[in-house]
Amino acid sequence: xxxxxxxxxxxxxxxxxxxxxxxxxxxxxxxxxxxxxxxxxxxxxxxxxxxxxxxxxxxxxxxxxxxxxxxxxxxxxxxxxxxxxxxxxxxxxxxxxxxxxxxxxxxxxxxxxxxxxxxxxxxxxxxxxxxxxxxxxxxxxxxxxxxxxxxxxxxxxxxxxxxxxxxxxxxxxxxxxxxxxxxxxxxxxxxxxxxxxxxxxxxxxxxxxxxxxxxxxxxxxxxxxxxxxxxxxxxxxxxxxxxxxxxxxxxx
Amino acid sequence: xxxxxxxxxxxxxxxxxxxxxxxxxxxxxxxxxxxxxxxxxxxxxxxxxxxxxxxxxxxxxxxxxxxxxxxxxxxxxxxxxxxxxxxxxxxxxxxxxxxxxxxxxxxxxxxxxxxxxxxxxxxxxxxxxxxxxxxxxxxxxxxxxxxxxxxxxxxxxxxxxxxxxxxxxxxxxxxxxxxxxxxxxxxxxxxxxxxxxxxxxxxxxxxxxxxxxxxxxxxxxxxxxxxxxxxxxxxxxxxxxxxxxxxxxxxxxxxxxxxxxxxxxxxxxxxxxxxxxxxxxxxxxxxxxxxxxxxxxxxxxxxxxxxxxxxxxxxxxxxxxxxxxxxxxxxxxxxxxxxxxxxxxxxxxxxxxxxxxxxxxxxxxxxxxxxxxxxxxxxxxxx
Numbered sequence: 001x002x003x004x005x006x007x008x009x010x011x012x013x014x015x016x017x018x019x020x021x022x023x024x025x026x027x028x029x030x031x032x033x034x035x036x037x038x039x040x041x042x043x044x045x046x047x048x049x050x051x052x053x054x055x056x057x058x059x060x061x062x063x064x065x066x067x068x069x070x071x072x073x074x075x076x077x078x079x080x081x082x083x084x085x086x087x088x089x090x091x092x093x094x095x096x097x098x099x100x101x102x103x104x105x106x107x108x109x110x111x112x113x114x115x116x117x118x119x120x121x122x123x124x125x126x127x128x129x130x131x132x133x134x135x136x137x138x139x140x141x142x143x144x145x146x147x148x149x150x151x152x153x154x155x156x157x158x159x160x161x162x163x164x165x166x167x168x169x170x171x172x173x174x175x176x177x178x179x180x181x182x183x184x185x186x187x188x189x190x191x192x193x194x195x196x197x198x199x200x201x202x203x204x205x206x207x208x209x210x211x212x213x214x215x216x217x218x219x220x221x222x223x224x225x226x227x228x229x230x231x232x233x234x235x236x237x238x239x240x241x242x243x244x245x246x247x248x249x250x251x252x
Numbered sequence: 253x254x255x256x257x258x259x260x261x262x263x264x265x266x267x268x269x270x271x272x273x274x275x276x277x278x279x280x281x282x283x284x285x286x287x288x289x290x291x292x293x294x295x296x297x298x299x300x301x302x303x304x305x306x307x308x309x310x311x312x313x314x315x316x317x318x319x320x321x322x323x324x325x326x327x328x329x330x331x332x333x334x335x336x337x338x339x340x341x342x343x344x345x346x347x348x349x350x351x352x353x354x355x356x357x358x359x360x361x362x363x364x365x366x367x368x369x370x371x372x373x374x375x376x377x378x379x380x381x382x383x384x385x386x387x388x389x390x391x392x393x394x395x396x397x398x399x400x401x402x403x404x405x406x407x408x409x410x411x412x413x414x415x416x417x418x419x420x421x422x423x424x425x426x427x428x429x430x431x432x433x434x435x436x437x438x439x440x441x442x443x444x445x446x447x448x449x450x451x452x453x454x455x456x457x458x459x460x461x462x463x464x465x466x467x468x469x470x471x472x473x474x475x476x477x478x479x480x481x482x483x484x485x486x487x488x489x490x491x492x493x494x495x496x497x498x499x500x501x502x503x504x505x506x507x508x509x510x511x512x513x514x515x516x517x518x519x520x521x522x523x524x525x526x527x528x529x530x531x532x533x534x535x536x537x538x539x540x541x542x543x544x545x546x547x548x549x550x551x552x553x554x555x556x557x558x559x560x561x562x563x564x565x566x567x568x569x570x571x572x573x574x575x576x577x578x579x580x581x582x583x584x585x586x587x588x589x590x591x592x593x594x595x596x597x598x599x600x601x602x603x604x605x606x607x608x609x610x611x612x613x614x615x616x617x618x619x620x621x622x623x624x625x626x627x628x629x630x631x632x633x634x635x
Contacts (some may be wrong), residue, residue: 050463053521067392072463072464073462073467074465075465076462076464076465088459088460088462089457089460090452090455090460092452092455093452097449100449101464102464104450105443105465106452107466109445109446111447111478114446114447115438115441116444117445122265125265125444125445126261126265129261129265133261164464168465239407
C-alpha cells in the first residue's frame, strides 16, 4: 500500500478537463515532483488534495484512509500541510503568530479554558512556542521573528510559508512552486531545506516545480503532466528524456 | 528607549511584558478607583457610559477587528441583553442570574446569526446584520406580551447581596468597570491562545486558515457568539443605567455608534475600543455645548468685531438653529468616519503610537514610518 495515493482523479470545469483521470502514488519518505507546462493541472491537483476544489471523480487515500470527502480543515489535522504558489500569509500579523497558526492542529484547549488562560493552556502554549522556535532556527528566520508580514520581502515570505507548514509537524507536505520568485541563492537554500526536511524531519514531500535544476537536485521521482494527463513518470533523468515530455515543452 | 531581552517563552505570553506596563496600568486603575469620589456625579455617569460602550466596543472588536466580519447589528444584541434583563427582573430573578442569562441568551442568538453569515462576506454581511437588527427592533415593538411594545419597560434598581445599587452610585460604576476589565482580560487571554490566532487567520486569509486546520465555519460562529455575549452583558448594564428601555433606543444609529467606537479607536487593538468609547460618549456633551454656549460666543465675537447688535442677534439665532438642527448628530458621525478613514486609518490609538514613537526615537523620527508601503505581492485568492 502506498503512503499517499490518487486514483483516477479528475477535475472538470464544464468542458475543460483541468485534471483528467490522474493516478499516482507517493511512498513514505520520498520527494516526488510534479512538472509540466503552464496550465497542465499541477496546482489543481494540489487544490484537490487540500480540498479547496471538489474532484469531479476519483479518490484520494492517505495512510489507508479515504480522504476524498474530508473537509478542508480535516486534511491539515491528518498531517498534510501545504504552501501556496501566490503566498497566502496572514498579512497583518507577526511572523511568530503566523507560525503559531501552523500549530493549530495540535491545539486541544477549550474556549472557556482559553478565556481564563488556565495553567494547562499556558503549558501547551509554551510547547507550541518551543516547536515554532525550532522551525525558526531550522529555516534561519530569527531576524524576522517579530516583524509584520506586510513589511517583508517576497523571498522571506516564501520561506515563512514553508515554516508555517512545517510548524504543523506534517507527515506529508505539499510545496506549490517553492522556488518561484526566488533568486539563485535563495533557490539553493530552498533545495537544501527540502532535502533536510526529508532526511532530518522525515517529512514526505510532494512538490510542483518549474525550476528543473531544483527538481533534479532534490527529487527522488518525477511525474510530468500535460493537459491534465500524466505523460511520464520515473527518475528525473528518465522523465526529461521521455519523448512526450520533450514534445510537450518544445513542441513536436 | 527600552530594549527587551527575551530569555523565556513566557516573555511573549505575559500580559504585561515589562514593569513599565504595570506602573502605567496600575496608576490608571488607581485613578479609576478614586474617580467616583472626586468627580461630579455627571462625570461619573459619563464614565459609566464609557465603560458600557467600551465593553460593546471590545465585543465588536473581536468580531470585526480580529475576525474581519463586519456587523451593523450590535444594537440588536445590546437590546436582547437589555430586554432579557428587564423581562427576567419581573419574576424576581436575582441580578447575578439574569446578568448571566442576558449574556448567554445573546450569545446563543449571536451564534444563530453567525450561521447564515457564514456564506456572506463584506458588504453583504453588513446588509444581513442590518436586516437582523431591523427584525429585532420590529419584534421588540410588536411582541407586547413580553416587551410591552413601544411603551417600553421600566428597569428596577439592581439588588445585589441584599442591598440596592442605584444607577448613579459608585457601586454601579465599579460594577460596570469590573465587567469592562474582565471582558478585556478575557479577550486578551483569547488573543494569546489558539482561538484568537484562528480569528486573525480567518481575517487575513480564509484559504490559508483552512489549510492550516482551522475550521473556519466553527470559528466564525464562535466569534459571533462571543461578540454577541459580551454585548449582551453590556446590554444588561445599559438597561439598568437608563432605568427605562424602549425599542427606539436600539436603532441603526446605535449600531453605527459602535462601529465608530472601533473605527475611531483603531481597528486592531483593545486600546482603540476604549479610546473610541471615550470619544463617542464625549460627543453628547459636545453637542450640548454647541447648542447652549457656542451661539452666544459667536454673537459676542461678531459684536466685538464691530457688527451691530441686530446683526449679532441674527447671527446668534442662525447658529443656534444650526446647532439644534435634527440629524446634526448623524451628520457629525458621517463627517468623523470619512475624516478618520481618509486621514487617520489607524485611529486614535494609531495616533498615540505615533506620538510615542516620536518621543522614543527623538530626534530621529521619520514621518514616513507609518506610511503604508505598496505591497508588490498581490496574491490571487482562491475564495
